[in-house]
Amino acid sequence: MDEAVPALAGIAHETGGSTVRLRPVADPDLAMFRRFLTEPGLVGLDWAGFRDPGAPARRHAEDGHLGERDGRLIVQVDPEESAAGLVSYLSGSYGGRAPYWEIGIALLPEWRGRGIGWRAQALLCDYLFAHTPAQRIQAGTHAENVAEQRSLEKAGFQLEGIVRACEFRAGAWRDGWLYSRLRDDPSPL
Template sequence: MRRFRVEPGLIGLDWNGFGDAGGVDRRFAENGCLSPEASNLIVEVEGIAVGTVQHREMIFSGRGPFQEIGIVLLPEFRGRGIGWRAQALLCAYLFQHWPIQRIQAGTHPENVAEQKSLVKAGFQREGTIRAAEFRAGEWRDGLLYSRLRTDPTPEI
């Protein structure tokens, strides 16, 4: 997780400048990177840490709590089917242990691989969020996907 904060090319389109790499250690010492508000989990394949998934609580209008998830994999592990499975497993976990109806995820219009991964993980595209993110010196659109508790669960 430290590397994603300090190596510009590692995180891909989500890179938005250098972050506090020590913050990862402080957060781990404080709560193991697990809390009701936000958690980070390591994605591991055959004993190798290949990335991280995150979830955080969000609220619509003060009465509609939901979880927002994200994922980042090391470049050499992308395109192997790891990402969609990790996101589907995270959703299964959240629906089992959190009283939520909705999980959402955002991605970039140019990240076609993540769009396919989200659909494979059971998400549906909801639409475009215009000028949602400041990246690489300009405001850029984002795409919003969601999965509801009542949506079909993908076979993992």
């Protein structure tokens, strides 16, 4: 993307007495990032082996995880003010001319299955469409991850197809499911 994603003042969606909010990463959140990098299975099927536990602190010192081409935001649930996980965005381009964002999410196990994930992903899409010129946001998931497939559909995404042998996981090349949401698609929020 040509423009850096601006810092969030706060994006939120209320649901059943709780508010799902996206906010910038703060120092206390780095412990959760380290957990995602060092606890096998914490991110479910997305576990890709041990990673450098110091990397989140270095990145935080560099740009607060709000880079021009990629970044992470905390998914917070209020009134508890608890960090439930994170959402991420990464820029790409089709043919060098059509910018898009690829998004992802990682929720801590105790926050899954509560409708937080789809709301967080929808909030992130609305934010990126409001503040960047991208026409397209895409997300991938695993064939086995039915919960994430439903979450993406609730967040306004449509299944585009299967990307064959796109990911090496658990000792084998695996297919992925590719979803997209376009700027003109209605927001579910």
